[in-house]
Amino acid sequence: MMAGSDDIRLRPRRGGALRPAAGSPQSRRRRRGAADLRARMQALAIRLALPLLLIALWAVAARSPGVAPVLPGPAAVLATLWQMTISGELFVHVAASLQRAFAGFVVAGIIGVAAGLAMSQSRLVNDILAGPVELLRPISSIAWIPLAILWFGIGFNSVVFVIVASCIFIILLNTLAAAQNVDRDLVNAALTLGATPRQIFTKVTVPSAMPGIMLGLRIAMTGAWGGVLIAEMIATREGLGYMIVRAQASYRPDIVIGGMIVIGFVGYALNWLFLALQRRITHV
Amino acid sequence: MSDRPNTARVLALGALGVLLLIVVPWTLAVLSGVRPIILPSGWQLLDAADFLMRTDVLLHSTWVSLVRVNLGFLLAVVTAVPLGIVLGRSPLLFAAFEPVVESFRFVIPFAWIPLAILWFGTSEFGKLFIIWYAGFFVLLLPTIEAVQGIDKDLIAAARTLGATRWTIFWRVAFPAIVPDLLLAMRVAFAVCWIAILAAELVASRAGLGYMITDARELLQTEVVIIGMVVIGCIGAIYNALFIRLQRLVQY
Amino acid sequence: MSHMIEARQLTKRYVNERTGREVLALDHVDFTIAAGEFLCLVGPSGCGKSTFLQMVAGLEQVTEGTLTINGKPIAGPGADRGMVFQSYALFPWRNVIENIRFGLEIKGLSKAEMNEIAHAAAHQVGLHGFEHAYPKELSGGMKQRVGIARALANDPPVLLMDEPFAALDAQTREMLQEELLSLWQGANRTVLFVTHSVQEAVYLGSRIAIMTARPGRIKTVIDVGLQHPRDITAAAFGELMKPVYAALKEEVLKAAVSARALA
Structure with missing residues (x-):
């Protein structure tokens, strides 16, 4: 299967030197344009083949008697999603989840970036904070859920606490690494241009660490989105996590699968938005 | 950065940090009469630990979780790595699989839990499925990238030295991706x-x-x-093990 | 001619972080650089020529002896000594003009003043039309033009250059060498230029100082009597390169022998 497969190319080789030139440059360009179009259609077909096949398999499987009760077909799932969209129910859950994820993310972001920068600037702060960080970091965010419920009860605060626990260390450690690994020559250049230590921090260290900080925030955002879902499954009465767990309990696989699609879509959208934001901010 | 790290100082200050930020606030909270439901005292923790050890609840729970996670992780490795190698080598298959992989990647593992219950009940199979799914994508993408990133000159050099495809795979390509694979396995675990x-x-x-x-x-x-x-310790131990392995293959 | 930079019994020792061994980088160096001269410093790699430059920049501490600029000891880096790096050291998040403006922001100039000076400096080094490009969009040669413009915008009396053209291709290097000369001839500026290329040193320098293998000392100083522009294909140019080559080669061999002895 592997042999020779790397010889297949999705785009035709450009400008084949050995082929004899035929016709005017213009007609040649048109022909190459047509070939390009064909290649592009071919590439599209290749990209679409597997997803379409999977959806078809899903539709067929949903009709077979043994599976049907736990696997509604694509059409049924879409219909349910549409109904929940119209009734506004879906919106309530999505909004609740987003709100919590955002709140936890912002809290973790502020604490994590501030602590990471402080640790990068001072040996003492670094060594003192390193102890608690290394002690608490391995405890996975999930393990905090029962304690969060004991401390804050069922609801918003518990969920936000779990999200903070699930993303703060990623943000902190990425910030710290980025702020510690500033190119020595950049610092030297700023020094020879007359910058003070404080100016080095604001004009060199922070902007230079920005891509690393943004990377940490983006990974943490995925963590926050996961954290909100699992916390909602246990510690709330609304949100997407709660929605699919309740649907499972009341035997509504269409809502469960619909919810999963929405979860994936929102995760994708968040990632896309963040990347767009990152490109605007960093230029690197 | 410039002076060499002083291990004793680092340990002492780390302990001081733990004391200041965790032990002291905890003790103060207990002394000021916080209910044990919110924060138990150190003695209560020791009592509970003693009880857990004697009744073997803790050992049994740990054993069950460890068996599940190791099985699921192994399953993820033996499926994701070969597929990743194939997809990394073949642009055609990569183009065909990419949309599917990209879509599923965003459906986080937790979202599958309710469906897994619907499909498999609370049986072991459902749990294995969740673990496998969680590890699979974390392993697949870095494997593909590692294979795609193999230095082409390295392969060319091996070819000019007369190596066969099979030799190139086992002696050149595979060693080249092992460090990336181990990193991915650490994250995946x-x-x-x-x-x-x-x-x-x-x-x-x-x-x-x-x-x-x-x-x-x-x-x-x-x-x-x-x-x-216990959860934190197990996570830390596995992390340390993988770091050890990574050091072994750093060229 | 007045002394701009003066080193007296200048010694530098540091501890190698990896091996933990103490290294004697510079050993009682006596040396002066006159105001307005273009001094090229050549030597085998690891001889301490970059260390010397960094000490003049104030980025490295003096271990023993004195190092003065205009008679005052160098205590730390300052805007009176501009520096150009081999790695360009451009701030990747700033575009060309913003990079050039960095030192002026530190000085606290008004926005109008900053822009005027920065644009003039950009123009001077041939960056016209690239003002809003980011470093990653520029070729190596263009990047180093930004590096030079950034140092010049501060109008420092001393320009320190640490193998600034070593990473460039031959054509670009020649072009920048010529441009650098015309920038130097226009203003009364002292240039300390570290290089490992004998031809570059003879082409650019008013004087060439050759350093010994580690521990670094000044082996000889050679006056280059040629007028600018210099013709690298002329016989006189070749004659001047010979003693520099000979002196350098001797030290390179010494460095290789001691490296083998250490290993």
């Missing part, structure tokens, strides 16, 4: 460990995740905290 706890929290009658959520319902905060410590 951490994700699998989170996933099994999540699955046990929502749908299980055994395992560490079940133990702490059950203890929460019974308001046994001591047991919850001990469970968290």
Whole structure:
């Protein structure tokens, strides 16, 4: 299967030197344009083949008697999603989840970036904070859920606490690494241009660490989105996590699968938005 | 950065940090009369640990979780790595699989838990599925990237030295991606460990995740905290093991 | 001619972080650089020529002896000594003009003043039309033009250059060498230029100082009597390169022998 497969190319080789030139440059360009179009259609077909096949398999499987009760077909799932969209129910859950994820993310972001920068600037702060960080970091965010419920009860605060626990260390450690690994020559250049230590921090260290900080925030955002879902499954009465767990309990696989699609879509959208934001901010 | 790290100083200050930020606030809270449901005292923790050891609840829960996570992780490795190598080598197959991989990547593992319950009940199969799913994508993408990133000159050099395809794979390509694979496996195991706890929290009658959520319902905060410590230790031990392995293959 | 930079019994020792061994980088160096001269410093790699430059920049501490600029000891880096790096050291998050403006922001100039000076400096080094490009969009040669403009915008009396053209291709290097000369001839500026290329040193320098293998000392100083522009294909140019080559080769061999002895 592997042999020779790397010889297949999705785009035709450009400008084949050995082929004899035929016709005017213009007609040649048109022909190459047509070939390009064909290649592009071919590439599209290749990209679409597997997803379409999977959806078809899903539709067929949903009709077979043994599976049907736990696997509604694509059409049924879409219909349910549409109904929940119209009734506004879906919106309530999505909004609740987003709100919590955002709140936890912002809290973790502020604490994590501030602590990471402080640790990068001072040996003492670094060594003192390193102890608690290394002690608490391995405890996975999930393990905090029962304690969060004991401390804050069922609801918003518990969920936000779990999200903070699930993303703060990623943000902190990425910030710290980025702020510690500033190119020595950049610092030297700023020094020879007359910058003070404080100016080095604001004009060199922070902007230079920005891509690393943004990377940490983006990974943490995925963590926050996961954290909100699992916390909602246990510690709330609304949100997407709660929605699919309740649907499972009341035997509504269409809502469960619909919810999963929405979860994936929102995760994708968040990632896309963040990347767009990152490109605007960093230029690197 | 310039002076060499002083291990004794680092350890002392780290301990001081733990003391200042964790032990002292905890002790103050206990002394000021916070209910044990919120924060138990150190003695209560020791009592609970003693009880857990004698009744073998803790050992059994740990064993169950460990078996599940190791099986699921292995399953993820033996499926994701070969597929990743194939997809990394073939642009055609990569183009065909990419949209599917990209779509599923965003459906986070936790979202599968309710469906896994619907499909498999609370059986072991459902849990294995969640762990496998969690590890699979974390392993697949770095494997593909590692294979795509193999230095073409390295392959060309091997070819001019007369190596066959099979030799090139085992002697050149595979060693070249092993460091990336180990890094991916380290991350994947951490994700699998989170996933099994999540699955046990929502749908299980055994395992560490079940133990702490059950203890929460019974308001046994001591047991919850001990469970968290064990969970953290296991995560840290596996992390250290993978780092060891990574060091072994650093060229 | 007045002394701009003066080193007296200048010694530098540091501890190698990896091996933990103490290294004697510079050993009682006596040396002066006159105001307005273009001094090229050549030597085998690891001889301490970059260390010397960094000490003049104030980025490295003096271990023993004195190092003065205009008679005052160098205590730390300052805007009176501009520096150009081999790695360009451009701030990747700033575009060309913003990079050039960095030192002026530090000085606290008004926005109008900053822009005027920065644009003039950009124009001077041939960056016209690239003002809003980011470093990653520029070729190596263009990047180093930004590096030079950034140092010049501060109008420092001393320009320190640490193998600034070593990473460039031959054509670009020649072009920048010529441009650098015309920038130097226009203003009364002292240039300390570290290089490992004998031809570059003879082409650019008013004087060439050759350093010994580690521990670094000044082996000889050679006056280059040629007028600018210099013709690298002329016989006189070749004659001047010979003693520099000979002196350098001797030290390179010494460095290789001691490296083998250490290993």
